[in-house]
Ligand SMILES: Nc1ncnc2c1ncn2[C@@H]1O[C@H](COP(=O)(O)OP(=O)(O)OP(=O)(O)O)[C@@H](O)[C@H]1O
Ligand SMILES: Nc1ncnc2c1ncn2[C@@H]1O[C@H](COP(=O)(O)OP(=O)(O)OP(=O)(O)O)[C@@H](O)[C@H]1O
Ligand code: SF4
Ligand SMILES: [Mg+2]
């Protein structure tokens with residue numbers, strides 16, 4: 078497996094075999110009785126200036142991945158390298174600068190802002206911590222950032238509850254930009270917003286990338302938006318990456334049966350297309366990450382499952398340049414030879430019209 | 431089009447909330463109907479009045495602060511809004527099932543799943559508890575819960591989100607109501623679980639001829655299931671018609687804006703392409719709205735929009751739009 082290339086300055090971020098396990102404790106003594114394998118050995122690079130999409134269903138480990146990258150969780154194992162510097166055991170001064178350069182935009186614009194801080198104070202805080210203490214300079218920068226995110230500088234004295242969801246998310250973005258980061262983890266930044274507001278915020282996020290040269294890890298579960306915004310996409314299932322490819326490759330030629338099922342499950346906003354679309358309706362739920370299946374993680378729900386899948390876990394392999402997928406049956410289905418991708422209707426899985 | 435049998439006809443429904451900040455006109459003159467065995471999709475952004483409209487029909491609006499101030503809702507020839515508490519309670523179990531937006535708060539945490547499904551059968555269908563529990567097992571099985579016979583003894587917290595939603599559906603279906611109102615039945619669920627629930631609802635419509643009002647903000651879900659669509663904005667229906675017509679020829683600027691703003695996972699995007707967005711935000715429902723509620727965000731706005739509220743204007747057949755601007759002919763709409 079070689080998902081990460083040798084170090085070169087094209088890489089903004091390198092994640093190598095990252096694991097984050099959360100202990101499960103029971104009883105009065107709080108003895109550890111097991112662990113939630115929230116992230117269980119993932120490897121990927123994010124190139125400078127790209128938007129890297131991370132998708133998967135609830136609980137698959139997306140947020141944990143983002144937080145571990147930002148050093149908000151200590152990894153159980155593995156390595157994270159930011160702009161050529163390994164983040165483990167950094168001296169405090171260097172670590173402070175690394176923290177400044179990596180920021181996060183959160184899912185819930187209602188919970189992520191301090192209700193007692195005015196919008197101006199919210200944005201000024203990281204400027205003061207990471208930059209200057211000169212009052213006038215801070216003021217100028219706050220005003221500038223408000224303008225950048227499409228708000229009027231007049232709103233600086235107002236409080237979060239006076240804003241709509243979309244406006245609050247703009248404040249969250251201005252705050253993330255305040256410390257002049259190079260890299261931002263966007264954790265479902267639009268899922269709490271109305272459809273008509275989502276496009277506004279996504280456009281802002283995309284414009285900022287071009288204007289200030291940012292790199293994004295964009296976490297989401299809306300595959301349509303992920304396709305729109307990402308250059309490359311990784312699909313997670315139960316703490317693992319099961320497929321990683323350039324965006325159009327992933328959506329047109331998905332190799333892993335979970336990816337194919339996930340894409341097919343999302344209805345398209347066009348009744349004419351919906352009436353004739355092939356769908357794979359997966360049975361059952363995602364297994365518990367404290368007790369994942371032995372073989373392939375998807376084997377309990379996969380429409381293509383064979384005996385081997387239940388005992389051996391398939392590795393993430395490169396099937397086409399830059400296109401990685403984990404599944405025992407890719408070869409035999411011909412996809413690895415440049416033939417059409419897996420056709421799920423060949424097998425027992427329930428498909429419906 | 432052939433003549434469908436109307437099972438529900440709602441006219442000029444108005445519901446208000448009297449709050450400290452003033453009067454919220456949450457539902458402001460809504461009219462629609464439902465035909466036998468059809469799915470009506472209701473779409474619109476948060477707070478536009480989708481849930482309050484449907485809760486009003488079933489007299490589920492808390493009073494105070496809420497009050498239904500006008501309208502009729504005919505189920506056959508009986509007006510739901512004029513019914514006594516005991517009559518409407520019977521209707522809610524037997525004739526119009528409802529799946530609520532939040533399954534966790536609408537299931538009783540201290541009663542077993544079986545008890546909750548069986549209760550309406552005992553109360554309204556004269557079944558014994560034994561018969562009703564047997565029927566509960568059948569219902570759970572039908573909505574796709576494995577090992578239904580054992581699981582009827584479980585409590586809601588022992589079920590995953592998707593399974594709880596199935597339980598909600600089983601309860602709503604218990605007395606085989608001819609109409610089901612499903613309020614965001616899949617919003618809280620993962621897409622693969624959403625696909626299971628949509629499949630189930632589709633089967634129910636096909637096998638039992640159940641009419642459904644499906645509330646969602648997801649235009650993909652509507653495209654998947656709905657025969658007709660009602661688009662709501664600020665307490666009003668601003669466009670309605672067959673799903674085909676509304677998606678192919680959106681005739682209200684809000685509907686058009688929504689459809690244009692959606693990225694598609696089945697289409698290639700160039701990396702520089704921007705999404706088309708609707709500027710601004712929905713109106714504060716506390717402020718009185720003169721004229722068209724969408725005027726402040728509309729790119730076609732002209733003088734008349736600011737003073738006169740366009741009610742639904744029939745365009746063609748079943749397709750209506752509440753807009754003074756005729757997009758097709760690029761002129762002000764003339765109403766006979
Ligand atoms: N602090 C924590 N302590 C214990 N378990 C945790 C913690 N944070 C996350 N988990 C568990 O780890 C798994 C992955 O969670 P995570 O929040 O990363 O998922 P996610 O992919 O972001 O999901 P969602 O789409 O719902 O946000 C889940 O099973 C979750 O319950
Ligand atoms: N109990 C209440 N008291 C005061 N206002 C209320 C109450 N319930 C609803 N409202 C108001 O009525 C309006 C319509 O609410 P409704 O719940 O119908 O919206 P919705 O379209 O279902 O939105 P969502 O997509 O968020 O579920 C909103 O402005 C809401 O704030
Ligand atoms: S490896 Fe097997 S079980 Fe896993 S996804 Fe592929 S076919 Fe299915
Ligand atoms: Mg998350």
Ligand SMILES: [Mg+2]
Pocket residue numbers: 480481482531613
């Ligand atoms: Mg609602």
